Amino acid sequence: MSNLDRSNSAVSVRPLFEPFRTGRLELANRIVMAPMTRGFAPGGVPGADVADYYRRRAENGVGLIVTEGTLINHPAAAASPNWPNFHGEAALNGWARVVAGVHEAGGRIIPQLWHVGTTRKVGSQPNPEAPPIGPSGLDLTGGKVSEPLTETEIADIVAAFAQAAADAKRIGFDGIELHGAHGYLIDQFFWEKTNRRTDRYGGSLADRTRFAVEIIEACRRAAGPEFPIVLRFSQWKSNNYTAKLANTPDELEQFLVPLAAAGVDLFHCSTRRFWEPEFDGSDLNLAGWTKKLTGKPTITVGSVGLDAEFTKMYQGAGADPADLGGLLERLERGEFDLVAVGRALLHDPAWAAKVRDGRTDELLPFTLESTKTLY
Known part of the structure; x- marks a missing residue:
C-alpha cells in the first residue's frame, strides 16, 4: 500500500493529492493554505521572515497559498500598522520576493485583497485621521459610525482593488482572492444589516452584490481575461456566527449568480465547521451548495485537521490533530x-x-503560542 493510501482514518488521502486545474490555475494537489492575519509586516511591508514563512509551506507540499489579508490603497483599509499593504514600492517589492520563494519551491500563491470597512475603530493606525467607511456607515451591530459612501468614493475603492489586481499580475502572483467574507467591506455591501442603501448598491440580495460585481469586473479588466479571480464569502460575521446572507438554496442562488457571471473563477466558501450542512434537507455544506448552484469549483474551509473549531481554540484549550476521514x-x-x-x-x-x-503521528497540536511567531 502506498503512502497516499494511508491516513489516520480508514479512508485514502489520495483525493487530497490529485492535481487540479481551472483555467490558467494549475495546482499539484487540493490543499490550500487559508488566509490568516499574522501582523508581522511592520510599516505594512512583508520582510524576509514573511517570505520564508510562506516558502516553508510550499516546500512541504501545499498546492496553493492564499496570503493573509493584504490592504488595498485606501486610507481606511487597515486597522493595524503591522498588516501588510498591497500598494507602494516597498510592500510590492516584499511581495515579489514572497512570490519568487514560493515559485522556487514549486508552489502557487495568490494574495487576498482586503478592506476592513467599518470594523475599523475610529482612530486606528496607520491612518488615525481616516474614518471607518461602509456602504451605509454602519458597523456590524447596525450602529452609525460614519456617513454612507458616495458613488464617487465607491468608484475610487473599486479602482483601488483593480490596481491591486494589476500589480498582483505584474509581480508574478498566480491570481487574486477578494475578501468578501466575515463582515468586512465587501461583505458589508452584501449584508442587509449593514447595507441600507436605496440606490443601485442596495436593495435585494442580488442587488447588494453590485459593489462586488463592479470590483470583479474591474479586476478582470485590469489583469486580463485569464487571470484567476477567487472570491471568499461567508454567511457568518466576525461578531455574529449565526448571521445568514441566504436562508435557502434559492436565496443563495440569487446571491451567487451575479458574482459568477461577473467573472469569479473559484468560490472560497468560509464556514466555521466544514462538516455542517448549510441548509435543512441536505448534507451539502456551503461549498457543496455553491458548486451545485454555479457549476464553479469551490474551496471548503472550517476547522480542517483539528479537533476543535477555531473559536474554542482561542479560549486556551488549543486543539489536537483530527481524523480526516469525513473530509476525504x-x-x-x-x-x-x-x-x-x-x-x-x-x-x-x-x-x-x-x-x-x-x-500523521507526527502532526502537531495547535496552541495559542502558534499565533505568536512565524513557524
Whole structure:
C-alpha cells in the first residue's frame, strides 16, 4: 500500500493529492493554505521572515497559498500598522520576493485583497485621521459610525482593488482572492444589516452584490481575461456566527449568480465547521451548495485537521490533530474541489507532507503560542 493510501482514518488521502486545474490555475494537489492575519509586516511591508514563512509551506507540499489579508490603497483599509499593504514600492517589492520563494519551491500563491470597512475603530493606525467607511456607515451591530459612501468614493475603492489586481499580475502572483467574507467591506455591501442603501448598491440580495460585481469586473479588466479571480464569502460575521446572507438554496442562488457571471473563477466558501450542512434537507455544506448552484469549483474551509473549531481554540484549550476521514469522503465524491487548511498549517508547516506520507503521528497540536511567531 502506498503512502497516499494511508491516513489516520480508514479512508485514502489520495483525493487530497490529485492535481487540479481551472483555467490558467494549475495546482499539484487540493490543499490550500487559508488566509490568516499574522501582523508581522511592520510599516505594512512583508520582510524576509514573511517570505520564508510562506516558502516553508510550499516546500512541504501545499498546492496553493492564499496570503493573509493584504490592504488595498485606501486610507481606511487597515486597522493595524503591522498588516501588510498591497500598494507602494516597498510592500510590492516584499511581495515579489514572497512570490519568487514560493515559485522556487514549486508552489502557487495568490494574495487576498482586503478592506476592513467599518470594523475599523475610529482612530486606528496607520491612518488615525481616516474614518471607518461602509456602504451605509454602519458597523456590524447596525450602529452609525460614519456617513454612507458616495458613488464617487465607491468608484475610487473599486479602482483601488483593480490596481491591486494589476500589480498582483505584474509581480508574478498566480491570481487574486477578494475578501468578501466575515463582515468586512465587501461583505458589508452584501449584508442587509449593514447595507441600507436605496440606490443601485442596495436593495435585494442580488442587488447588494453590485459593489462586488463592479470590483470583479474591474479586476478582470485590469489583469486580463485569464487571470484567476477567487472570491471568499461567508454567511457568518466576525461578531455574529449565526448571521445568514441566504436562508435557502434559492436565496443563495440569487446571491451567487451575479458574482459568477461577473467573472469569479473559484468560490472560497468560509464556514466555521466544514462538516455542517448549510441548509435543512441536505448534507451539502456551503461549498457543496455553491458548486451545485454555479457549476464553479469551490474551496471548503472550517476547522480542517483539528479537533476543535477555531473559536474554542482561542479560549486556551488549543486543539489536537483530527481524523480526516469525513473530509476525504466528501472530497472524493466531488462535493467541493479544494480544501483550505488554516490553523493546522499555522503551527506545522509540514502538515501537508506529513499527511501525504502517512506520518500523521507526527502532526502537531495547535496552541495559542502558534499565533505568536512565524513557524
